[in-house]
Amino acid sequence: xxxxxxxxxxxxxxxxxxxxxxxxxxxxxxxxxxxxxxxxxxxxxxxxxxxxxxxxxxxxxxxxxxxxxxxxxxxxxxxxxxxxxxxxxxxxxxxxxxxxxxxxxxxxxxxxxxxxxxxxxxxxxxxxxxxxxxxxxxxxxxxxxxxxxxxxxxxxxxxxxxxxxxxxxxxxxxxxxxxxxxxxxxxxxxxxxxxxxxxxxxxxxxxxxxxxxxxxxxxxxxxxxxxxxxxxxxxxxxxxxxxxxxxxxxxxxxxxxxxxxxxxxxxxxxxxxxxxxxxxxxxxxxxxxxxxxxxxxxxxxxxxxxxxxxxxxxxxxxxxxxxxxxxxxxxxxxxxxxxxxxxxxxxxxxxxxxxxxxxx
Numbered sequence: 001x002x003x004x005x006x007x008x009x010x011x012x013x014x015x016x017x018x019x020x021x022x023x024x025x026x027x028x029x030x031x032x033x034x035x036x037x038x039x040x041x042x043x044x045x046x047x048x049x050x051x052x053x054x055x056x057x058x059x060x061x062x063x064x065x066x067x068x069x070x071x072x073x074x075x076x077x078x079x080x081x082x083x084x085x086x087x088x089x090x091x092x093x094x095x096x097x098x099x100x101x102x103x104x105x106x107x108x109x110x111x112x113x114x115x116x117x118x119x120x121x122x123x124x125x126x127x128x129x130x131x132x133x134x135x136x137x138x139x140x141x142x143x144x145x146x147x148x149x150x151x152x153x154x155x156x157x158x159x160x161x162x163x164x165x166x167x168x169x170x171x172x173x174x175x176x177x178x179x180x181x182x183x184x185x186x187x188x189x190x191x192x193x194x195x196x197x198x199x200x201x202x203x204x205x206x207x208x209x210x211x212x213x214x215x216x217x218x219x220x221x222x223x224x225x226x227x228x229x230x231x232x233x234x235x236x237x238x239x240x241x242x243x244x245x246x247x248x249x250x251x252x253x254x255x256x257x258x259x260x261x262x263x264x265x266x267x268x269x270x271x272x273x274x275x276x277x278x279x280x281x282x283x284x285x286x287x288x289x290x291x292x293x294x295x296x297x298x299x300x301x302x303x304x305x306x307x308x309x310x311x312x313x314x315x316x317x318x319x320x321x322x323x324x325x326x327x328x329x330x331x332x333x334x335x336x337x338x339x340x341x342x343x344x345x346x347x348x349x350x351x352x353x354x355x356x357x358x359x360x
Contacts, residue, residue, distance in 0.1 A: 002046040002124075002207075006035045009109060011213025016108025017308035018212050018230060019205070021297050023131035023280030024104010025063055026310065033077055034112035041116040049123050049194070049201050052097055056194035059087060060127060061114045062101030064135065064152070064174060065184030079153040079186035080110055081117045086151045086159055087188040099123045099197065101138070101189070103205045104131035104280075105310055110186070125201035127190065129328040130297055133255055133279035135174055136167035137340050139330050140190045143200035150174065150189035154181035183251065202328055216306050226306025227321050234299075236325035237356045239284060239291055240273040241266050241303065244318045249311075255279055260314045262322070273322060275300070277311040282345055284322060292324040293342040295331035296354040299323045324354050 004012070013031035016024060038044060052058065061080050088095055098118070100111045103126050115122040127138035135147055147170040153159045160177050164170045170189075178185045192200065212233055219229035231238060242262040249258035257278050264271040276283040281298035284291045292298050300309040303319040314320075330336055332353060342349040 001051070001121075004038070004044045004046050004112065004122075006038050008210060009034050009038070009112065011217060012206060012209045013105060013109050013213070014216060014308065015209030015212030016103055017105035017310060018216075018299055018301070019209055020102070020104030020108070020131040020308075020310070021280045021299055022277055022309075022311035023133065024102060024108065024310075025106025026312070027105030027109070027308070030106035030109035033075065034109040034116070036077065037113040037116040041119065044112050044115045045121040046124050046206060047097065047121040049125055049197050049203065052194035052197070054193060054195035056096040057091070057093060058097045058099050058123060058192050058194060058197045059084060059095045059188050060099040060101040060140070060190045061111050061186070061188045062107045063110055063184060063186055065178045075155055075184075075186060077113070079155060080114045080188070082159060083151040083153040083186055083188040084114050084118060086153070086161065087149065087191065090149050090151070090161055091191060095120060095191075096194070097121045097123050099201065100126040100206060102126055102128040102131045103209065105308070107131065108206065108209050114188075122206070123197065123201060124206050125203045126205040127200070127202065129202040129205060130295075131280050132340055135171040135189065138190065139202055139328075140192065140200045141167045142330060142335055142339070143196060145190050145192045145196060145200060147189050149191065150187060152177050152181070152185040152187045154185050156181075202330075219306065227301050227303065230301060230306055231323055234323065234325050235356055236297075236299070236323040237354075238321055239324045240264065240271075240286060240322040241268050242273060242320065244314055244316055244320060247314050247316060249314075256312050258311075262320065265319065275322070276347075278345060279311060281311060283342065283347060283349070284324065290349060290352075292354050293347070293349055293351055294345065295327040295336065295340040295351070297325045297327055325356055326354055
């Protein structure tokens with residue numbers, strides 16, 4: 001067990017934004033929410049999933065909606081706790097542990113809000129090993145866990161309980177609710193037993209977030225190359241170095257959709273990169289040739305500071321370095337690609353596994 005205090009959330013928020021492949025929401029907002037909850041309620045216990053009994057009840061929590069909306073419509077702070085408590089009421093029993101729905105800037109820290117307020121341990125792991133834009137895109141679902149019963153809560157005090165026939169129907173109906181709630185909502189979903197959690201959780205995610213944030217902070221303090229520190233920690237490949245030339249971004253159906261055009265600098269001068277996103281970075285092309293596709297990981301870092309650049313924060317003129325690295329093996333299976341492969345998102349592409357160091 002590891003105890004997480006206010007100061008630890010600085011590293012976790014930054015590491016979550018790095019691991020979130022552009023998605024998961026603004027890490028700054030999530031960090032402030034979690035820090036406030038810990039100051040008010042006390043430290044959070046970060047626990048390995050194997051420490052729970054097989055009959056324990058574990059419930060993931062997260063934010064749903066377009067990250068661009070969350071930066072303008074801030075949560076009140078209690079929505080995620082309300083969702084958790086109403087899920088308990090619906091199930092007729094108390095939750096024994098909280099779990100992170102996805103690794104991402106905001107969604108790596110929102111579980112700390114629920115864990116602190118409810119005085120519950122937080123499992124060190126998540127359901128993606130990164131961030132994806134839709135609710136059915138989890139390793140939980142790949143292990144047969146239903147996303148419902150689910151509770152969504154908004155900043156106005158509304159709550160919705162869903163029971164659906166499939167996880168894709170959960171996504172469809174929850175997305176409609178989220179749009180009507182103003183484009184973002186906090187939720188508790190995928191309730192599962194400890195036995196199932198031990199099989200379904202991508203382990204060690206939050207510890208990895210903390211480690212990435214710490215390595216970035218230490219590299220800056222030593223005046224080392226911060227981008228290289230993150231690249232080495234992830235075993236990633238630098239696939240492009242350039243400056244953002246143009247961004248097309250629209251909020252459609254509860255998603256931030258668009259693409260970023262990057263003009264090459266230094267060794268990539270004279271070349272262009274296009275990164276397409278739907279909340280998360282999904283496709284990276286160099287001069288029209290596909291380099292990386294979902295579910296493999298694409299991360300943008302500021303060239304000078306190594307700070308992660310999320311899809312909603314990409315702006316004209318920012319100098320960035322694009323990293324790519326392999327996803328969890330679970331996503332490279334036929335079942336995984338059916339959920340999160342490029343064709344699911346409408347791209348006429350087959351998945352080609354990215355191999356780090358192959359470009360060197």
